[in-house]
Amino acid sequence: MIARAPYLFLLLILIPDVYLDLHYWCHKLPVGRRVVRWIPSILLVAYTLMLTYEANFIPDNPTILYIYLLLLGLIAVPKAMYMVLSVLGLSVCKLFHRKKNYGNLLGLLIVPVIWYIVLYGSFVGFKKLEVNHQTYTSEALPKAFNGYKIVLFSDAHVGSYTVKDQWILQKAIDSINSQKADIIVFAGDLQNIQPQDLYPHMDILNKLKAKDGVFSVLGNHDYAYYLGCDDAMKTANCRETVSLERQLGWTLLRNESQSIERGKEHIIIAGMENDGDGKKFPQKGDINKTLKNTTDKEFVMMLEHDPSAWRRKIIPDGRSQLTLSGHTHKMQFSIFGWCPMSLTGKEYSGWYREGGQALFVTAGLGGLIPFRFGAIGEIVVITLKAQ
Structure with missing residues (x-):
């Protein structure tokens, strides 16, 4: 599954962190803390690269894939959604000459919603x-x-x-x-x-x-x-x-x-x-x-x-x-x-x-x-x- 389009998964993981780093982390955090913020994505990139060598659509032990997708849903997807809303908010600010980016607030609010969907769907919804x-x-x-x-x-x-x-x-x-x-x-x-x-x-x-x-x-x-x-x-x-x-x-x-x-x-x-x-x-x-x-x-x-x-x-x-x-x-x-x-x-x-x-x-x-x-x-x- 991952091997068919690994670049899509890599982009999903990396682009939000690049955006966050350029717009927020590099201005407010010391180098050490910036590196710490990158660690989850770096590990997901390594996980992605490992799965690209899987010959079959899913591994013989599918749990390896399930854990990967769970981590993707809990880490990469919330960051990506936050980035999208933040960018939309910036566009609104520029268009209407406003200073406060409400897209950031919406992005923060949607993170727990995504976590709920991912965790409920994986551990409760599938059993119904x-x-x-x-x-x-x-x-x-x-x-x-x-x-x-x-x-x-x-x-x-x-x-x-x-x-x-x-x-x-x-x-x-x-x-x-x-x-x-x-x-x-x-x-x-x-x-x-x-x-x-x-x-x-x-x-x-x-x-x-x-x-x-x-x-x-x-x-x-x-x-x-x-x-x-x-x-x-x-x-x-x-x-x-x-x-x-x-x-x-x-x-x-x-x-x-x-x-x-x-x-x-x-x-x-x-x-x-x-x-x-x-x-x-x-x-x-x-x-x-x-x-x-x-x-x-x-x-x-x-x-x-x-x-x-x-x-x-x-x-x-x-x-x-x-x-x-x-x-x-x-x-x-x-x-x-x-x-x-x-x-x-x-x-x-x-x-x-x-x-x-x-x-x-x-x-x-x-x-x-x-x-x-x-x-x-x-x-x-x-x-x-x-x-």
Whole structure:
């Protein structure tokens, strides 16, 4: 992660200290105290440089990365925010010919707010879980499936749970099972970057039960896409992840579909491979292969990890009435119900509709980084209603 753009992290660390030193420290502090003020940033720079030599997206021991990001949030980010507000304050002073820089005061006030967000999100928010109840109504739904209960979860990222944090995952699995669902669906990103992430948690994941079983698709992290190795090794790792999911008793759908029956009626559950932008995220979805055995008259519930595929491939195809996705994590951050990701105009959380087609994007369960503020981890219970 750090190795992909180390200069951005270095700039975040160094520029605020350069600003503070030139505008305040050098005028008011002796050399010794100025050096002391620089020590935290110097240590963060050394930490950053160490992480740039990590071949994988995150270290094999992710705690090394988590500590780094925590320190970044507690030291570098508050300084950067103070600098931004101070600069804005200076601009106002020059524009209106004022002497007092109120940006400095705002900068000081925002520091404890940032500390609260970082500490709460890391040590409290990530451990919270909510059950989100939703209803989906469709004219195309067969009457026999009226009241059919789906439990959706996504983005478990089980590699982020240490042995002492396994209770968080266990709580989620218990909550899912307590819903007594007709079907459980998982929308991808079970691991962080490699199948070894799953080993300590297999017994917990194996406990998922539903009348019609557990169905899943792969997410971008499930393809070993972020390992620093050759393509052959990535393929072998992905193959092992697929094997482990099937060992759990889950039905993993890879550009394929199955029929679920109730008496003489049925619906189709389809699973398309992760279909991202093909640059940062794997683009492997084949909508025609996924739905090759379906007709326009059947009700199709599509699992697709990346919600961007909904407009790119699923809507133009027109055969899937309901699509369930994850991937965005709702940015793992929202404040007073507002998420910065809403500014992108992309589908990132909740319901979206286009004609007779609907998409639901879950905020997900966990995260590659164990942090959540506002965007609480969730499991989603969707009850189908025939119109």
